[in-house]
Amino acid sequence: MESLDIEQLKGMSNFEVAALFLENSEKNTMHNTPINVGRGNPNWINTRARLAFNKIAEFGIGESAKTIDEADGDMAGYVEKEGIAQRLHDYLDANDKTDKFILDFLAYTENNMHLNQDDLVHEFVDGAIGNHYPVPSRSLVNVEKILNKYLEVSLYNGEKLADHTNVFPTEGGTAAMVYLFNELKISHILEAGDTIAINTPIFTPYLQIPELSEFKLKELDVSSVEDNNWQMLDAKFEELKDPSVKAFFVVNPTNPTSRAFSQHALDKIKEVVAANPEIIIITDDVYGTFVNNFQTIYSVAPKNTLLVYSYSKLYGATGHRLGLIAAHEDNVFDEIIAKRTAENAAIKEEFEKRYSLVVANPLDMKFIDRTVADSREIGLYHTAGLSTPQQVLMALFSLTNLIHEGEKDPYIEASKKVVDVRYNTFWKSMGIEGDHSAEKAEYYTVFNIYELAEKKYGKNFRDYFENNFSYLEFEGELAGKYGVVAMDGAGMGTEEGYLRVSLANQPAENYTITGKRIAELLAEYYDKFQQK
Template identity: 40%
Template sequence: MSRHDTSKLASLSPFELKDELIKLAGSVSNRLMLNAGRGNPNFLATVPRHGFLQLGHFAMIESERAFSYLPVGVGGFPRRAGIEERFDQFTRQHQGVPGVSFLTGAVSYVRDQLGLDGGDFLYEMCEGFMACNYPVPDRMLRLSEKIVKQYIRREMIGTHPFDGDFDLYAVEGGTAAMTYLFNSMRVNGLLKAGDTIALGMPIFTPYIEIPELKEYSLHEVNINADPAAGWQYPDKELDKLRDPKVKAFFLVNPSNPPSVRVSDASLEYLAGIVKERPDLIILTDDVYGTFADNFVSLFAMCPHNTILVYSYSKYFGATGWRLGVIATHKSNLFDAQIAALPDAEKKALNERYSSITTEPAKLPFIDRIVADSRTVALNHTAGLSTPQQVQMVLFSLFSLMDTADTYKDTVKRLIRSRKAALYRGMGAKADPVDENVVDYYTLLDVERESREVGPEFVKWLLASIQPHELLFRLAEEAGVVLLPGGGFGTQHPSGRVSLANLNEEDYVKIGRSVRKLRDEYLERYLAQGGKTSKADKAGKAGKAGNGKSGK
């Protein structure tokens, strides 16, 4: 048994608990720690990064053309006149250098497919790379928004019919998007203390924790996905959204940690509820959508009611870049609800934003988010740093130009082969192929993974272990770090395994460690007189043999 009383740690966020597990896992010298606790991928997109570096090389040459009469070390702004011709000369001189052909293709795509001016694009990219000007417009650079919008259309909307247009706000990753949105919804009266919101469970932990903070004081209703139904939301759970006291529905799609996208049937059912409840606010966090097959966001289904959050962090291996966007339809529920607030509240909001516009009542909600992110008074210096926006644009163009989905298919195969390796190490069969399963994470549920032995063993095990005991034993005895599924709102003791951040053989080792620990508890159960079916005993004997041969 673990020497640690884990009951005292039950209140910690899983991301804080992870630090305790890492300490234990690293406490044995000369032992490799296998940290599958965090979703930081160990793969990344190289082509758009090469493009960023070569764009920087060109931008530096452009800068140094100005003030050339001064001593070395002083440059100026790029010049728009003739920039396309100078870029063509640059690419001819640097043929074969990684990133150059990508940039050539990017300029062609922007000009020939998106119908934008190639020279204007190059100028915006060069000025953005040099970071020699404030972000203008502050919500997002002009052409950058148009390009990223095409990426969002492709990945989040696809071929689904979409009426009208939408706006983007470039932010410092999904983390900033969440922070800004909760704050602006509170400030603008969309959510008030005491209001009830619904959470699609399980869910990324901060969506559980932020509403409980004193400054928000929101009541939470859980919309529980059913693990027995492939982690889909049963209709009876979604029907909770019909209650008019539920002001908003927040979900992560595909889910975290089960990594399952909402099925087409459930999306249609949700859209039907929204038709009956046009006052329902929806926030969908779709960071893992780019790993799904044929993904359609709830933003595509219910655009007027939905706020979309998307981050580039996972798909492009760019967690350190802090790149994300907030999207709202140009005609949306949020602006309508603000316009319908009581006169006293509208007057207070008009005063709040009067320093940045002469018509504060007409300020769209998405622009209020920008202002609130800088406490309004600093709105003139708001906006994501321009080099970050440039890299976001290059990531977007890389995906848009990859019409064969070569990069997407490669990273999807990578994480799915890791899941197979994990279950191979456990001596168990992976789940049947499900088009809705993304596999960025997988959830090892104590009840589910022990079901093969028999229900009595499951009942005994759940009654015998302390909160997080299995996770602490894995960390201390095997150097394996997983996150507790309970911190994400799962209903049984479980561990979240990230399939993105270790190599395939590491997942085999994690699987063996999990199996060894499970079998140890099984031996204790049998020693106390516990029983399993004959078939289960035979299966255990065979699988135990497989586990031993792999040590």
């Protein structure tokens, strides 16, 4: 095992620390098969949408050959829209599982969403083939309607916002984050020196990006605490009511602690926006579908909130990079831009010059459309937007859920069961009862190694362990000796000593092994304590 400088590790991103630990785990001294429970990449995929995508692309290639067929079939042409829905129906076999799904979602989109079927099928077929730029740049027309409906059914808990929400599909949730931080700066919604509140613990980049020199934002830590079931205390919501707090960033359910905001917390958010009406909220809800009856902050404060969502975790699509930004058509972001423009002639001139390159009325350009344009540095706005195959696949993932509207989606229920089994397996191997509170997502679990030491061996051992050994030493030895890689929680804003275990990326039996290896290493430290 390579020796590691603990102080140097504390200054690094926890993801980079985990990468170093992974290298050491692969040559662990006990010659164990390495187990990486540090990363959140799921080890399952949704097959139905992928097979449907392939079938639609195959159908589209056949359609394209009807207009041009050259080079012994290697060159085909374009797709004719008129009558294409009926031709797809004729092409499909209702006795085939994939074909039946396509027929089912066509029926749903016609009967429940009232979408023109030739328009929809042509958009899907042309989009799957991918031979045209995305038009409109922000989102394909029917894709946006489907994504909006999916968000409403899956995340809004009964609130009807689909018809009043604009969606910008992005290259995963990570691109959504980058685009939003940049746009908040470009639009003068956030300025250098502004105070932003961050609900910690949180996905590490939300802590790192605001500190970069190009943003220079001041961070206010409004933490959730374990003693309150990883919920924010009321006093923290009071801090958000201060008008000097310009923004509030949250991952909901949280990462690493896997807790959704409670109903009490959502009610407090309503109080915050009433008291601080210009506060902007970004909520990243990638884990929302893993919580029963989940409700997003966007649904209780839509005017002030930008919703970020990714299909990566639920549908096993991290490699596809499928995410989105959603904004209400009546939003505070546009209002702040209008206010800045009216109050500052230099900003008005800046906006007019910048956006007149792409629209006739630059001052009327919405925040979310500015985000699209600025994602391609304005000059490439005409080629902006997520690739059409990615957009179609997002819509197909959404439709696997929407065809079950009003009932439980078997795929989502299966995904929750998978992580629940792993969660219970891990904690049973540790000899501890797991937490099953209503807000628990179970995609990750966290524990404090020092608290575990006390539970296992008493307060005196905990004091010895905490005073003589860094939590990173324990994590490093867990990887280098036993071959288990966990994620450091302190890098996400927890107190020192917390480890995050992903319940998404290993078979259930590996969580038994993980728990036993953690217990065995802790027992070794206890032996040192007894011998001192």
